Amino acid sequence: MSDHGCIHLNNFKAAKGIQPYKVIHSFFVTSTSNEARVRKAVSCLCHTCKSYKDRLHSCLHCIFFGCYVKGHIQEHAKTKKHFLAVDLCYGNILCFQCGDYVYDRELLVVAKAQWSETAKSLSLGEFYRTWEPSLYEVELLKKNPRRRRVVENSTIGLRGLINLGSTCFMNCIVQALIHTPLLRDYFLADRHHCPQPNRCLVCEVSSLFQEFYSGNKAPLILHKLLHLIWTHARHLAGYEQQDAHEFFIATLDVLHRHCEQYSQVAPLIVKDNPHHCNCIIDQIFTGGLQSDVVCQACNGVSTTIDPFWDISLDLGPTAGSGGPSSGLSKEGGGAPTSLLDCLERFTRAEHLGSSAKIKCNNCQTYQESTKQLTMKQLPIVASFHLKRFEHSSIQDKKISTFISFPEQLDMTPFMSHRRNGNNNSAAPNGLHKNGEDAAFSDNRYSLFAVINHEGSLETGHYTAFIRQQRDQWFKCDDHLITRARLKDVLTSEGYLLFYHKQILEYGRNSKV
Amino acid sequence: MKTSPHQTLVKAGDRDGLKELLRRRLVECGWRDEVKLICKEIIKENGQDITYDALLAMVTSRARSRVPDVVKKELLQKIKNQLLAQEEKLKLT
Numbered sequence: 001m002s003d004h005g006c007i008h009l010n011n012f013k014a015a016k017g018i019q020p021y022k023v024i025h026s027f028f029v030t031s032t033s034n035e036a037r038v039r040k041a042v043s044c045l046c047h048t049c050k051s052y053k054d055r056l057h058s059c060l061h062c063i064f065f066g067c068y069v070k071g072h073i074q075e076h077a078k079t080k081k082h083f084l085a086v087d088l089c090y091g092n093i094l095c096f097q098c099g100d101y102v103y104d105r106e107l108l109v110v111a112k113a114q115w116s117e118t119a120k121s122l123s124l125g126e127f128y129r130t131w132e133p134s135l136y137e138v139e140l141l142k143k144n145p146r147r148r149r150v151v152e153n154s155t156i157g158l159r160g161l162i163n164l165g166s167t168c169f170m171n172c173i174v175q176a177l178i179h180t181p182l183l184r185d186y187f188l189a190d191r192h193h194c195p196q197p198n199r200c201l202v203c204e205v206s207s208l209f210q211e212f213y214s215g216n217k218a219p220l221i222l223h224k225l226l227h228l229i230w231t232h233a234r235h236l237a238g239y240e241q242q243d244a245h246e247f248f249i250a251t252l253d254v255l256h257r258h259c260e261q262y263s264q265v266a267p268l269i270v271k272d273n274p275h276h277c278n279c280i281i282d283q284i285f286t287g288g289l290q291s292d293v294v295c296q297a298c299n300g301v302s303t304t305i306d307p308f309w310d311i312s313l314d315l316g317p318t319a320g321s322g323g324p325s326s327g328l329s330k331e332g333g334g335a336p337t338s339l340l341d342c343l344e345r346f347t348r349a350e351h352l353g354s355s356a357k358i359k360c361n362n363c364q365t366y367q368e369s370t371k372q373l374t375m376k377q378l379p380i381v382a383s384f385h386l387k388r389f390e391h392s393s394i395q396d397k398k399i400s401t402f403i404s405f406p407e408q409l410d411m412t413p414f415m416s417h418r419r420n421g422n423n424n425s426a427a428p429n430g431l432h433k434n435g436e437d438a439a440f441s442d443n444r445y446s447l448f449a450v451i452n453h454e455g456s457l458e459t460g461h462y463t464a465f466i467r468q469q470r471d472q473w474f475k476c477d478d479h480l481i482t483r484a485r486l487k488d489v490l491t492s493e494g495y496l497l498f499y500h501k502q503i504l505e506y507g508r509n510s511k512v
Numbered sequence: 513m514k515t516s517p518h519q520t521l522v523k524a525g526d527r528d529g530l531k532e533l534l535r536r537r538l539v540e541c542g543w544r545d546e547v548k549l550i551c552k553e554i555i556k557e558n559g560q561d562i563t564y565d566a567l568l569a570m571v572t573s574r575a576r577s578r579v580p581d582v583v584k585k586e587l588l589q590k591i592k593n594q595l596l597a598q599e600e601k602l603k604l605t
């Protein structure tokens with residue numbers, strides 16, 4: 001069926017324009033205001049049988065409401081010769097002369113705008129709509145009829161990386177980035193438009209994605225990438241083993257700075273992140289960490305929010321908890337054994353002690369205080385760094401304790417509004433007035449990459465587990481790629497853990 | 513006139529919110545894609561000119577049975593909560 005409507009609808013539009021449709025839509029289909037919602041609640045009943053369901057339609061000619069299931073709208077159409085009706089659930093147009101629903105491009109645009117209006121008036125994020133190709137994209141698809149279909153056991157996107165000395169620290173980070181779903185989508189969709197393609201690191205990453213998904217299976221050599229990173233992050237230059245975590249952060253930073261330089265591209269998903277940058281790196285990796293410092297004398301709170309790209313988690317026993325011998329310490333001390341332990345500890349209020357008095361903004365005196373870190377805004381990709389390497393003046397050592405981490409992670413308990421326990425905690429299941437925020441906010445993540453450091457501090461080797469498709473895990477050990485089980489992933493030591501948000505929001509309210 | 517639970521939810525905008533939540537959940541769990549595929553198949557078999565009513569008749573029961581229990585449960589819980597919250601509000605005013 002075309003989207004040019006039908007002759008009957010076209011005649012109607014020629015005579016009365018789009019206004020009748022718009023009015024019905026804004027009052028009875030989407031309800032773009034509170035007033036409209038009240039009218040809808042009271043009057044949207046079948047005029048014949050008083051039902052509010054059964055596929056209620058409104059006559060487009062005279063705003064008669066009739067249900068379809070019991071034939072009341074049909075009856076009206078026949079007796080009054082009003083042959084066009086609007087479905088009140090979805091806003092589609094039914095033409096009784098054609099005997100079916102008809103699509104009309106012009107009215108679809110009206111409907112779309114109304115949906116956005118409603119979302120705004122209810123302060124929900126943008127309503128989800130599936131992607132529809134524009135006319136230009138339809139042309140492109142027609143011109144390029146070859147499609148690649150990803151089947152279940154496909155090895156698409158898997159390629160080994162040659163080790164150029166001791167560059168496994170780079171290889172494993174590249175593997176993790178290549179298999180970051182949103183980053184992959186960004187680059188495979190050709191979103192990076194570059195004025196200076198020769199020396200641009202982002203372009204290099206972009207072509208790297210093309211290489212990984214080209215179908216060629218030979219291991220890649222990352223000469224150019226390494227060279228570009230060396231020139232942009234000099235402290236990483238040289239062939240000796242580097243810390244994968246440091247490399248990860250440096251890479252994000254270099255990419256961010258490159259994007260920033262040339263960014264005129266429209267924002268993709270998140271408009272405002274705590275880093276105030278719209279580059280793809282910040283859209284995906286940046287979250288906001290809230291720090292609340294509470295004065296012990298006056299209870300005054302000073303709050304700051306800082307951007308973060310990853311969360312570094314301590315693995316040693318809690319300082320000052322007295323160790324395991326003190327038994328049931330109030331602080332719940334001892335060393336953490338799971339990622340959840342680590343996060344719980346990370347977001348726990350911590351007493352800063354008498355030697356660290358801070359000037360309180362409220363009472364203007366130097367006082368003891370407590371400090372608590374919580375997640376104000378979650379990133380799309382949550383990266384956790386387990387601090388396995390301890391560097392001190394006496395010795396450097398590696399902590400190899402087993403820290404369990406889940407495949408599915410819910411970050412809700414570590415959010416600022418939850419952890420601080422001051423606001424809204426009484427609302428049942430979080431659906432507050434007009435379904436604000438918490439109603440839809442879903443903070444579940446799933447694991448998609450794990451980087452491991454095998455061996456000792458001196459002779460270590462980095463490898464990565466990556467999720468290529470749902471439930472399909474692979475181990476990347478430089479040029480070797482082997483299939484892995486989820487169990488292998490979850491029982492590995494874990495140095496860097498990458499989680500991807502399961503549910504993405506489509507546009508956000510600008511109020512923070 | 514007594515307002516029905518349905519009307520209460522429409523008035524407060526909760527119905528639109530819940531409807532959108534349901535829509536999102538169905539997209540997220542792959543239900544939408546599944547049903548789309550079923551529809552495509554039916555259209556292939558019956559030809560382009562199949563009417564909406566005919567398609568609906570063939571797809572409804574299959575589509576309904578594919579809605580995951582967790583989604584139903586979540587929605588039911590949320591509807592209950594909303595109605596209770598509205599009731600609280602009425603008591604207060």
Ligand SMILES: [Zn+2]
Pocket residue numbers: 046047048049050051066067068070071072
């Ligand atoms: Zn009726």
Ligand SMILES: [Zn+2]
Pocket residue numbers: 059060061062063064076080082
């Ligand atoms: Zn009429």
Ligand SMILES: [Zn+2]
Pocket residue numbers: 006007008009095096097098099102
């Ligand atoms: Zn027609």
Ligand SMILES: [Zn+2]
Pocket residue numbers: 192193194195196197200201202203204
């Ligand atoms: Zn570039």
Ligand SMILES: [Zn+2]
Pocket residue numbers: 256257259260277278279280281282
């Ligand atoms: Zn940036």
Ligand SMILES: [Zn+2]
Pocket residue numbers: 295296297298299300360361362363364365367
């Ligand atoms: Zn104070």
